[in-house]
Amino acid sequence: MIYVKATSDDVLLRKDGEYEICVYGDSFCSVCPKCGREHQLDESIVAQLLEESTLGGTSIYCAACTKTEQDNEVIV
Ligand SMILES: [Zn+2]
Numbered sequence: 001m002i003y004v005k006a007t008s009d010d011v012l013l014r015k016d017g018e019y020e021i022c023v024y025g026d027s028f029c030s031v032c033p034k035c036g037r038e039h040q041l042d043e044s045i046v047a048q049l050l051e052e053s054t055l056g057g058t059s060i061y062c063a064a065c066t067k068t069e070q071d072n073e074v075i076v
Pocket of ligand 1: 032033034035037061062063064066
């Protein structure tokens with residue numbers, strides 16, 4: 001899952017009852033499916049996900065687990 005972290009300053013309650021959230025490049029976060037740690041997503045990763053339309057149901061490995069996965073691939 002990918003979500004946006006925002007402070008109350010970034011959230012505006014609209015007249016229609018919905019919330020408007022200002023999103024910045026460093027607002028996107030995910031929880032690593034391997035270690036469970038929350039981590040911020042790089043803007044380039046978010047751009048790539050938007051381009052591929054794979055935001056829904058996507059979990060992103062943190063940098064440490066990504067490295068481990070790559071190391072394992074090299075060993076295998
Ligand atoms: Zn991890």
